[in-house]
Amino acid sequence: MNIQEGHSRWGSRGTARASIAAGLDFKAIACAFDGQAILNDISFSIEPGEIVSLLGASGAGKTTLLRITAGIEVPTSGSLYLNGKIVAGEGVFIPPEARNVGLMFQDYALFPHLSILGNVKFGLRDLPQKAADIEARAALDRVGLSDYADHFPHMLSGGQQQRVALARAIAPRPSILLMDEPFSGLDNRLRDRVRDETIAVLREIGATCVIVTHDPEEALRVSDRILLLKGGHIVQYAEPEELYYNPVDHWAARFFSDLNEVDGVVRGGLVHTPIGRFDAEGFEDGQEALVCIRQQGVRLHKAINKEYVSALPARIKRRMFLGEIDLYEISLKDCSEPFFVRSSSGHNFMKGENIGVSFRKKDVLIFAK
Structure with a gap:
């Protein structure tokens, strides 16, 4: 039987361990699969420590852009820079494990055969066992799940599984954290609370964060800036209030x-x-x-x-x-x-x-x- 979300509280704010944030520069990124263009001439920058939402309808190219940032996909053309160093393009490709990027997927991707502590420690395999244990338990403590370290994913509610996925993503202290619709699997009653607590954690660790979402209210609520995409093109890139009150066109206005x-x-x-x-x-x-x-x-x-x-x-x-x-x-x-x-x-x-x-x-x- 799943443990209900209301039975566990989040950890104390201000206790997450800090990361060293990195900046991102996308220069004329394009991507095509089987001759079909998914992204076209994507050029924008993200400052270190910013939370940026990739917003758009299904098929806009949001997840593809996220996967290129992670190193899971390779752009067809264009270049991606991390702190001024090229990581993709111009004959260069740096693999995901060398980019210090944390990933959090829509379905959380927890390993069912591993305990909660084991799941969080999975991204800390380069550390000695004792150090990995300390970092993993600190991350679990911040999300309020230290008492569930020996449980398994199927024993937790959806909201708690999301928190385990967050703990696993922040435990290695990534410079960049990439999140693919991390709140879409939660019911409306939980979503606001989990989202607000998650953003509090992100602000504390200070990592640059890119969040894929199709929900304009969510993007307005969590972002420093929003990249609005349509059909693989950038429609507008701006701070939430600017995008809301000064949309570049009728389509952008209707989206919000x-x-x-x-x-x-x-x-x-x-x-x-x-x-x-x-x-x-x-x-x-x-x-x-x-x-x-x-x-x-x-x-x-x-x-x-x-x-x-x-x-x-x-x-x-x-x-x-x-x-x-x-x-x-x-x-x-x-x-x-x-x-x-x-x-x-x-x-x-x-x-x-x-x-x-x-x-x-x-x-x-x-x-x-």
Whole structure:
């Protein structure tokens, strides 16, 4: 019978053993399998100690890029540098074991025939037995599993197995830690806690960390910078707030937010739409544009004496209770498209109620159509 996650706590914060972080430079990396391009012209840098997420939909090239970083895959062209030293490309290839890189896989890849301590010690085979034992037990202590050293993986819950995999990855004190969707196998109840504790460990050890994820909220939550990939190309590489508030294109905006979208035409520096006019700096007169408004950037107002103050007239079509927020579908005057609003105001608007709406400026994004 599995031991439940709630029966063991994480170790004390600030006790993880530090690594010496390394920087990474990717220069025109490309990779193809059987003639099919997986990555194209990937060029970016990661500073020592940064946590960077590789984000994108399935097939974007995230895991391939991670495997190239680890040395499991060889790029078709381009070069990879670790602390300024080439490790792949230009006729050079440094194998994984010589890169001081830690790996943590989506399925944890624990050895069922080894004890928890044995699993953690597996990456410490170059150390004398006593030193390996000390390092492994220190890593287990940091993730709160020192009491389970003699157990086997099948005796632990999924969350605890994830923690064993983390302990095994950090025990050798890697310069770079690579994680392939490390939280996707956990249920929603555990994911936030395990993720937050894992990031705390990563910050403590100081290693450079690259995390593959398809979850934009997760990437925003854990990253110093995010590399957004689509079809093997870089769409945008930026800090979370920059990527969220200043997406480079419509696709990037939709990847991070549920949007209401309205067509418009630019005249006199403004986009004219059925729901109002919006600033359109940098657009030409007559150009067609797409106004995108995040659902959480729409504010609902009560109607007072059938008048609306600084708000467009609208009507509630339906309300959906989602726990901490309400999701409303509303109809706006002169707009044929349905509008959706995520509201945490605490006021319940009723179906059929006449209301007003306004838009938060930073949640209005405009793109050329």
